[in-house]
Amino acid sequence: xxxxxxxxxxxxxxxxxxxxxxxxxxxxxxxxxxxxxxxxxxxxxxxxxxxxxxxxxxxxxxxxxxxxxxxxxxxxxxxxxxxxxxxxxxxxxxxxxxxxxxxxxxxxxxxxxxxxxxxxxxxxxxxxxxxxxxxxxxxxxxxxxxxxxxxxxxxxxxxxxxxxxxxxxxxxxxxxxxxxxxxxxxxxxxxxxxxxxxxxxxxxxxxxxxxxxxxxxxxxxxxxxxxxxxxxxxxxxxxxxxxxxxxxxxxxxxxxxxxxxxxxxxxxxxxxxxxxxxxxxxxxxxxxxxxxxxxxxxxxxxxxxxxxxxxxxxxxxxxxxxxxxxxxxxxxxxxxxxxxxxxxxxxxxxxxxxxxxxxxxxxxxxxxxxxxxxxxxxxxxxxxxxxxxxxxxxxxxxxxxxxxxxxxxxxxxxxxxxxxxxxxxxxxxxxxxxxxxxxxxxxxxxxxxxxxxxxxxxxxxxxxxxxxxxxxxxxxxxxxxxxxxxxxxxxxxxxxxxxxxxxxxxxxxxxxxxxxxxxxxxxxxxxxxxxxxxxxxxxxxx
Numbered sequence: 397x398x399x400x401x402x403x404x405x406x407x408x409x410x411x412x413x414x415x416x417x418x419x420x421x422x423x424x425x426x427x428x429x430x431x432x433x434x435x436x437x438x439x440x441x442x443x444x445x446x447x448x449x450x451x452x453x454x455x456x457x458x459x460x461x462x463x464x465x466x467x468x469x470x471x472x473x474x475x476x477x478x479x480x481x482x483x484x485x486x487x488x489x490x491x492x493x494x495x496x497x498x499x500x501x502x503x504x505x506x507x508x509x510x511x512x513x514x515x516x517x518x519x520x521x522x523x524x525x526x527x528x529x530x531x532x533x534x535x536x537x538x539x540x541x542x543x544x545x546x547x548x549x550x551x552x553x554x555x556x557x558x559x560x561x562x563x564x565x566x567x568x569x570x571x572x573x574x575x576x577x578x579x580x581x582x583x584x585x586x587x588x589x590x591x592x593x594x595x596x597x598x599x600x601x602x603x604x605x606x607x608x609x610x611x612x613x614x615x616x617x618x619x620x621x622x623x624x625x626x627x628x629x630x631x632x633x634x635x636x637x638x639x640x641x642x643x644x645x646x647x648x649x650x651x652x653x654x655x656x657x658x659x660x661x662x663x664x665x666x667x668x669x670x671x672x673x674x675x676x677x678x679x680x681x682x683x684x685x686x687x688x689x690x691x692x693x694x695x696x697x698x699x700x701x702x703x704x705x706x707x708x709x710x711x712x713x714x715x716x717x718x719x720x721x722x723x724x725x726x727x728x729x730x731x732x733x734x735x736x737x738x739x740x741x742x743x744x745x746x747x748x749x750x751x752x753x754x755x756x757x758x759x760x761x762x763x764x765x766x767x768x769x770x771x772x773x774x775x776x777x778x779x780x781x782x783x784x785x786x787x788x789x790x791x792x793x794x795x796x797x798x799x800x801x802x803x804x805x806x807x808x809x810x811x812x813x814x815x816x817x818x819x820x821x822x823x824x825x826x827x828x829x830x831x832x833x834x835x836x837x838x839x840x841x842x843x844x845x846x847x848x849x850x851x852x853x854x855x856x857x858x859x860x861x862x863x864x865x866x867x868x869x870x871x872x873x874x875x876x877x878x879x880x881x882x883x884x885x886x887x888x889x890x891x892x893x894x895x896x897x898x899x900x901x902x903x904x905x906x907x908x909x910x911x912x913x914x915x916x917x918x919x920x921x922x923x924x925x926x927x928x929x930x931x932x933x934x935x936x937x938x
Contacts, residue, residue, distance in 0.1 A: 435593050436564060436568070436590050436594060437569050438583045438595075439579060439581070440569055440573065440579060441579070441581070442579040442580060443580055444580040444839070447792030450462055450464070451463070451843070456868050457604030457605060457759060457868060457871065458604075458864050459603065459604070459727075459841055459843045459860075459861065460843065461842070461860075462792070462843065462844045462845060463854040463857055463858070464845060465810075465813075465814045465846050469792060470793055471793065471795070472577055472789045472790065472793040472794075472795055473577070473785065476510065476511030477510060477779065478510045479511065480511060480512065481513065483512045483515070483539045483780065483783065484517065484538035485514060485515070485516045485517065485538060485539065485541075485833075486517045486538040487516065487517070487540075488520070488542060488544070488835050489519070489520060489828050489832045490831050491831045492827070492828050493518055494518075494827065497514075500825045500829070501806070501825065502802045502803070502822075502826050503825065505803065506798075506799070509786070509798065510786060516833075517538060518828070528541075539770050539772075540767050540768070540770070540780060540784070541560075541768050541770070542600065542765055545764070545765050550885055551885070552591065552885060553885070556592070556594075556596045557592065559770065559771060560770060560771060561768075561769045561770065561771050562595070562596065563594075563597065563769060563781065564594045566778060567595055568595065574778075575781055577785045577786070577788035577789050577790065577839065578598055578781070578784065580839065580840060582762075582840065584604075584761075586599060587877055588761055588762070588763045588765070588766060588877070588878070590880070591880055592880070596766065596768045598766060598836075598837040599763045600763050600766060600838065601763055601838060602725075602760060602761075602762055602763050602841060603725040603728075603841045604759055604762045605725050605726060605757065605759060605760060605868070606724070606757065606759055607654060607655050607722055607758065607760075608655065608725065608726050608729060609622075609655055609721070609729075609744070609745035610720065610721055610722075610726075610733065610745075611742060611743045611745060612740065613741065615642060616637060616719060616720075616743065618636060618637050619632075619633035619636040621743070622720065622743040623745065623746065624748050626748055626749070626750065627656075627659065627748070631689075631693060631698075634696065634719075637719050638696075638698045638719075641717055643699060643700040643701070643717065644698040644718075644719040644720060645698055645720050646706065647700045647702045647704050647706060648705070648709065649899055649900055650704070650896045650899050650900065652722065653683070653686050653687050653903075654722070655745075655747075656689055656690060656750075657683045657686035657687075658758055658870075659748050660683070660685045660686045661749075661750075661753030661754055663675070663680065663756065664677070664758040664873060664874040665874040665876070666876050666931065667680060667875075668875040668935070672932055672935070672936060673928065674928040674932050675928070678895055678916065679924075684909075684912055684913065685750070686750075687899065687912060691902065694904075694905075700718050704903075710732050713733060713736075713742075714737040714740055723742075725760060726860050726867070729742045730742050730744075730859070731847060731848055731849075738849045738850030738851070739850065741859065744860075746863070746866050747867075747870060756871070757867040757871040759871050761874065764835070766837075767836040784837050787799065787834070788839050790840070796839065799834075800816075800830050800834075801818060801822060801826060802821075802822050806819070807821055808826075844857070845857050876931040876934075879931050880930075881926075881927045881934070883923050884927045887923030887926075891923065894915075898915055
């Protein structure tokens with residue numbers, strides 16, 4: 397599973413999805429956490445104000461924007477958080493592994509900065525689910541464990557209750573002010589770390605906005621740009637740019653149906669009905685209409701003739717053989733294509749109305765999970781919270797620059813525009829370790845010019861800031877964010893896999909669209925109805 401796919405599948409529940417059984421985690425632990433999860437007092441939100449962005453964020457999820465790199469960095473953590481002891485961290489990296497700790501001078505400096513001897517267990521993608529299960533089954537739990545929402549890890553509530561520290565009293569309300577960088581996380585971030593009415597870890601923030609189509613402007617120029625006001629116009633433009641060795645869209649039909657369902661007004665994962673009941677978005681008529689539209693696109697021949705699980709669609713977009721690819725969010729669309737071709741600025745398709753419905757852009761849940769802390773005495777748990785507080789240092793601080801780029805002159809240099817660029821040593825020693833640390837936890841997302849390759853970095857920030865403003869006009873939240881369902885953790889993985897397989901079968905012509913609704917009627921009795929009831933109970937208890 398790629399990071400793009402992983403993030404696109406993220407759904408707004410507090411903990412865990414589906415298939416991996418964690419044994420030895422206290423099977424007698426309370427399992428009905430859906431009601432309790434709604435009552436916890438979340439940490440106070442105290443934005444970090446010592447670094448002022450050029451473009452301000454807002455409470456609707458608009459990202460802060462930084463057009464240049466600050467000349468004077470500030471310090472956010474006044475003293476080393478560690479006590480000199482060894483700590484272990486289980487996390488995941490999304491790039492090449494760093495040089496081992498013993499031969500990695502940056503890693504040694506990180507240890508010195510944190511005041512600990514850090515041993516990082518770096519899972520890769522795919523494979524994190526298996527590594528996580530193996531580590532837990534081994535019985536020697538790491539001090540810090542990143543828990544993602546959707547990689548098949550089941551019985552997370554039992555694991556947390558049996559083996560992990562309840563950090564509620566250390567971060568709830570104003571208590572979080574002891575950890576100022578963690579206090580800068582919003583209530584929406586913290587909601588994803590709540591299970592059984594307790595807070596279990598530091599969130600791993602991610603952009604608030606969700607899936608979008610990112611397009612190659614060189615291809616869509618032929619059709620007057622990557623925009624449309626109706627499905628008919630979108631289909632016509634797709635036909636216009638398809639020809640020769642160019643196809644309008646990647647062949648990942650599941651992503652196409654998901655993004656285009658926003659145009660047909662499908663809810664963000666769950667619809668909260670007038671009577672308080674919940675309906676899964678793929679059950680709705682709006683999603684079915686979107687799937688039917690994907691069928692029309694398929695029949696028109698505008699999808700690239702490849703595997704619906706292809707992993708190199710980004711590359712083919714940058715090379716000019718695919719016009720548009722679904723990305724986890726607008727930022728990834730622009731950045732990932734800049735990485736492929738620094739001269740190519742991916743455009744964002746703003747959802748258009750379809751089927752007589754107003755479009756709904758779907759917010760992401762805003763995190764990719766959280767990092768839990770192993771049970772220990774208060775002193776140990778607070779020390780580990782201090783380490784996480786350091787890792788959450790925001791852009792514009794000395795701590796963030798050090799974690800992301802290392803040491804000037806060794807791991808990075810400043811370019812002519814004042815942006816840090818990793819050296820060969822920095823790529824070998826810093827990049828992979830930063831990837832793992834930032835998965836564990838990091839500061840709230842911001843649009844930062846230095847994160848984009850190429851010479852138009854400030855313009856990238858301004859373009860994406862403008863795209864986010866347009867998307868937010870129609871954006872809707874998943875109503876179950878911050879609520880918990882045991883049935884969801886038990887059934888979601890299998891349900892999602894079967895639904896995705898059926899989408900592929902229908903679009904590929906192996907099955908008929910008429911089989912879609914009966915599929916969901918059957919799943920109502922296989923766990924979907926139970927999920928809906930449990931989430932509804934949690935919402936009504938709030």
